Amino acid sequence: MAQKKCNSSEKSAEKEKAIISAARARFALYGFSKVSMEEIATDVGMGKASLYYYFPTKESVFQAVIIQEMNEFLDETDKILNSDFTASEKLVELVKNRFVFIQKFLNLGALTVYSFHDPKSIYKKYLGIFEEKELEFTHKVIKEGQNNGEFEENIDPKAGITLVHTLHGLRVRAIKRYTLPPGTNFPKAINELQEEMNILIKIFIKGISK
Amino acid sequence: MAQKKCNSSEKSAEKEKAIISAARARFALYGFSKVSMEEIATDVGMGKASLYYYFPTKESVFQAVIIQEMNEFLDETDKILNSDFTASEKLVELVKNRFVFIQKFLNLGALTVYSFHDPKSIYKKYLGIFEEKELEFTHKVIKEGQNNGEFEENIDPKAGITLVHTLHGLRVRAIKRYTLPPGTNFPKAINELQEEMNILIKIFIKGISK
Numbered sequence A, B: 001m002a003q004k005k006c007n008s009s010e011k012s013a014e015k016e017k018a019i020i021s022a023a024r025a026r027f028a029l030y031g032f033s034k035v036s037m038e039e040i041a042t043d044v045g046m047g048k049a050s051l052y053y054y055f056p057t058k059e060s061v062f063q064a065v066i067i068q069e070m071n072e073f074l075d076e077t078d079k080i081l082n083s084d085f086t087a088s089e090k091l092v093e094l095v096k097n098r099f100v101f102i103q104k105f106l107n108l109g110a111l112t113v114y115s116f117h118d119p120k121s122i123y124k125k126y127l128g129i130f131e132e133k134e135l136e137f138t139h140k141v142i143k144e145g146q147n148n149g150e151f152e153e154n155i156d157p158k159a160g161i162t163l164v165h166t167l168h169g170l171r172v173r174a175i176k177r178y179t180l181p182p183g184t185n186f187p188k189a190i191n192e193l194q195e196e197m198n199i200l201i202k203i204f205i206k207g208i209s210k
Helices: A008-030 A037-043 A048-054 A058-081 A087-108 A122-147 A159-177 A186-208 B008-030 B037-043 B048-054 B058-081 B087-108 B122-147 B159-177 B186-208
Strands: none
Touching (some): A008 A037, A008 A087, A037 A048, A037 A058, A058 A087, A058 A122, A087 A159, A122 A159, A159 B159, A186 B159, A186 B186, B008 B048, B008 B058, B008 B087, B037 B058, B058 B087, B058 B122, B087 B122, B087 B186, B122 B159, B159 B186
């Protein structure tokens, strides 16, 4: 067995990875506001000062966690796009994947959704990227379905963006509605959102199918 | 020609009507915050004190205007429901009517949408009634379409509520998106909203049709 080489930058990357992974687990359990840098440091068996060397603020750890979630979402999406599914099945899977991602995102923020919608929030930037990517994927799958004869040829060119905005709108609505005061009935909102997204995507697919 | 009888309560009702109508025109032109009670009083040729006799606050005039708009919306909706349109056409018309109503509502608030979404706002209560009514109408039309063979028999029972929430979500999303800071790009948001509502309803109808 070859001996593993390990230089200092590799070590550093490993430390970072361990911190992100520990922070992610904590955020998912307790939410951003209820997690301290001390707890994260303890989780990875590191002094607080060392942790601050890697991440100067709790926000910067959070951002790293979000980027990781986002990358996993994009990987999952790529898998769906490159699968043997029909275009219809791909649309259903994309919506499912979207839902899982939203749920994870929300858990990290511990069910307080004000941060989710605060324009200055860390989420904001990444949600923008998320929507852009989603739009790209949706267009790709609709095109694919048109090319292979599953979908109508004369679908409105804005059908894809309408679908993405519709899903976005359902999320915004569901979350707004059940978070006054914060956290109230959150699981109900999320279950309803999932159900409505599923109903909508089925009707939508039939609506663009031949 | 019969002489018109006019008792004091009739006179009072007429005065009220005149005030509401004047206030409505002003709110629609300048928006709630930029209209004063003095201006409304002047419009109906009345002293400010007399106006306060009918409506003790600007909010109470605004509420009366909103109730009037709402009643007109419900009348319009009833006309659509009782028309000879097919169920599909009725759904399209309901969405059109909804859009007109939202636009009027927004104009009254002068394009500041914060009030529209403020849970304590006057709008809030009526938007709730609005959504309830809309749900009722949508269910009715879907049922009608199922009975007359236009729509599938096995549509998900929650398709109607999903449609209403979807339209609501699109509105919330569009308005949120383009009102930071208030008023920014408002016409663009409204045009986009209208376009997306139209695309969505067409795909939706095809998606539930036989």
